[in-house]
Amino acid sequence: MIAFAVIASIQKKQIKILLGLSVLLFAILFVKSAAVGRTLQSLNKINPFYSDTVTIITEENKTRIGGSDSMAIRRVVWQGALELGKKYPFFGTGVETSSEADFLYNKAHNEYLNFLATTGFLGLFAYLFLIFSSLRVLYSNLPKRFSAELSAEKLSANPSLLDRHASLAMTDLRSPLILGFISILITNYFGFSVVNVALFFFLFPAIFLSHLGTNKIISKKINLNQSLGILLVLGTALWLFLGVRRMWLADLAYTGGRSNLSKDLLAVKLNPKEPLYLAQLGNIQAMVATQIIDPQIKEMTASTSADLREKANSYLTQYTKDALENVNKAVSMNKFNLNLLKTKARTELTLASLDPKYNLEAIQTMLKLTELSPTEASNYYNIGILYTSIDKNDEAKLAFQKAIELKPDYQAAKDRLNLLK
Template sequence: MLVVYALTAVITGAWLIKIVLAKKVIFRRSFWDWPLVLFFLSQVISYLFSIDRQTSFWGYYSRFNGGLLSVISYLLLYWAFVSNINSRITYHVLRITLASAALVAAYGIAEHFGIDAQYWVQDVKNRVFSTLGQPNWLAAWLAALLPLGLAFAVNLELTTYNFKLKKVISYLFLVISFLCLWYTKSRSGLMAAAISVGVLVALQLAPRFKRFWPVTIVILAGVGLIGGKILWDRNRQDIRYVLGFTDKVEITPQMVNAGGSKSADIRKVVWRGAIDIWRHHPLFGTGPETFAYSYYWYRPREHNDLSEWDFLYNKAHNEYLNYAATTGTLGLVAYLILIGSFLVWSVKKVISCQLSVISSALAAGFTSIAVTNFFGFSVVPVSLLFFLFPAFAVTISDTKDEIRETKENPKIFASQRLISAGILLFTFYFLLLILKYWYADAQFSKAEKLGKAGQYNLAYGAASSTVSLRPFEPSYHDELGLDLAGLAALAQNDKTATLSAQLAKMAVEQSTQALKISPFNLNFWKNRIKIFYRLGEVDGQYYQQALATLLQAEQLAPTDPKIKYNLGLLYAQFGQTETAITTLEETVKLKPNYIDVRYALSLLYRQIGRKDEARQQLEEILRIDPQNQKIKDMLEKK
């Protein structure tokens, strides 16, 4: 995303200088202007009502995509392209896009045969992701570009220069892209690709069969109704659960070594949580990119039955529900208008026989994104296509080709030079800010790795530099607090009590600053608990602060079993055995297959003489994990 920000700064700066030198506003109106303005306003309003404006502006840290700044960037890129690029250059841009996609797809195929298998924890030979980081993201991107590749292949004229070579290259792209798409094993991507090709064919055939349109519409409506009825009958209980009409749902708690949960089970639980957020914040949502925070407020208990129960979900795994949860009904409607306006515009062009095969492919690719977004969410490459496909279509479909090269003005006034220099300075300033952001992120990553390795002295240096570079970024204060707490514990071990106390105070201050900026970030609360645990070695009073922090975290995430588990352990540490047992019993209700909790319960039960209940917990552990030799030995001894 930082690269997109840099390109946006350069492109916007060049556009403004062009306007200054031409002494006129260079802006071409398009059908998408008002839908974009409406969408932007919906994001701004949601940002103003956000529970975390820092995240809503910059985007969730490490992703950066989806915040208000990224929306501004995409809109500027759309308008800059439409206002400055003609159809001839657009075709070149599309060819370059397909060429880059071919390279990415080729690497994905090589990945399937193990070219980089040794570098990844994931089974990349089974499900490739090439340079995009995740199979479904790669699939969504390729599925959107496939119709474009097909359109270029069938659109070549016999009179085209190097016709045969270009024909071979076009079909080679299709083969490589589809093969890579197949190796992603992404069902949503493959389905979207099939639908997009169908849309492309339909858009091209539609003008020839106008008299059959009424019949076709009736047939499609009938198929849709029948399909909806079948879907409802087969998934009635799941749909009712997702919509919040019932709490009954079939999700089998994961046993040890039983494999991962089905993606359908994961989605219906996360979607239920997203709809609950929307239900409680119906107008403006909780703010762009705040799903990672608000989801914990309404996180379904059934989430604990999934194999990914301890994963952080910063997206709803459905772009539409994500907009509904984070930007409310206003944001969702604006997003749907954005999609619908382009598709309606394309259909109107079909009716008037003004839609070329390339423009049809762009509409088909856009449809593909709409499909994959239902089962996932857009990452930066897909978001770029979402906002630029309509721009490509506008420039290609303009038969008048209104964009002309601005003639050089023989006389450039001093005022124009001065304004242009000012724009250049601002552009370089923005690029410098982006460079600082990149460097701070690199230092943050370094600090995280060093901190996890226990090298707190080195981690402190890296984390301190991040705070100096970007003092308003809460993640940097959070990491610095963890590293300072580690240093405080080391100083205590070295018998330097004064230094240890100073470092402890600084650690708490940094954690407090992180939560002051992002008060609903559960990870910051969990890290604050870690800080107090570490500082407990320095001064026992910090354990009391750990307890208070755990209670606050429990309010933010009432169904998170790990928080309750740690709360129970801390009660036990304080000698409050009965309270600890009650807390751990509540934890078991949240997550019945939580082995650590049941083991802790068995120890506490035995401690107060409830031996039968202690044995029951051990037997339940063995049922969850039949190969647990430690538990087998304990049961044999007792």
């Protein structure tokens, strides 16, 4: 509100109000000097370039009760974004999807650092150029041609010009649009631009430009056979519709396939390029092999025919092979997706009841998880349990100790570690 009052008083040349606001501001600084000092000191947290993240987190932990300060968390991801900007200075890590695929970066909760990390300095400068250009448009005076249009000769020839410019003067939206645009720039410093905010980011300058009445409609006639054009549009629309429908049906099948093999197979058939579907299919196939086929083989008696026994064993081998192939294929399609690696480890643990060698493969998968997510204590806890199951107690102790180091109140890890002592 103070900023709005200052801008309004400057625009309207109300010197008395401006002086009054200045006196009020200095009075607040004088009376609340201690509070202002603390506020200025806390600004260290919002400076991603000159403040020390480690120091901020260390100081915050001394007085923290419950969850962490959101600004301390932001400082961690801001530092990560800056490091990525230094590592990939020209074009960044890739626009959003590329960053997710390589597990390098997610969101910095700072739109400017987000552009730096994902598009490099080239993208950041382009974004800043767009901002300054928009501000220049919003702050610019009305075009000089408006005053020329209001000359006596043109006004007598076209009286509607007076109404148009009177309407323009009566409905000056410049101040609220400027303040709204600046508020977006401020909120984007502490977060990323969601759909609503991004829409207003472009709408505010567009509203101002349309308000000036300087728009030109440019049309061009395209000589194209009408029937051919209709067929092209309908064909493209039908192709897109069928593609979306196929993906929707695949997603429905995937959701229902969490306990249904046939639906999982349908999901993969409809969308074979989705690694999540392949990973779930592999996990379900492993459960079919261990919970359905293997128990039936064990229940076979000596009187069971050799052909039936051989057929059952071939089914078991095939399902085991397919399960491993599907989870490995899913991971190969996205090597840095934690959920896919967790599904792969879960599948290998399921198959370990058939062959203990899969325990070792599950451990290797879990170790890969710790490389990608080194601060997740549960990964080390699960590794410790796996090492315990194959009687590697020394390695299990190290894993449990690491889990406790990352999460000092991890009671389950403490209990497991005490059992090994």
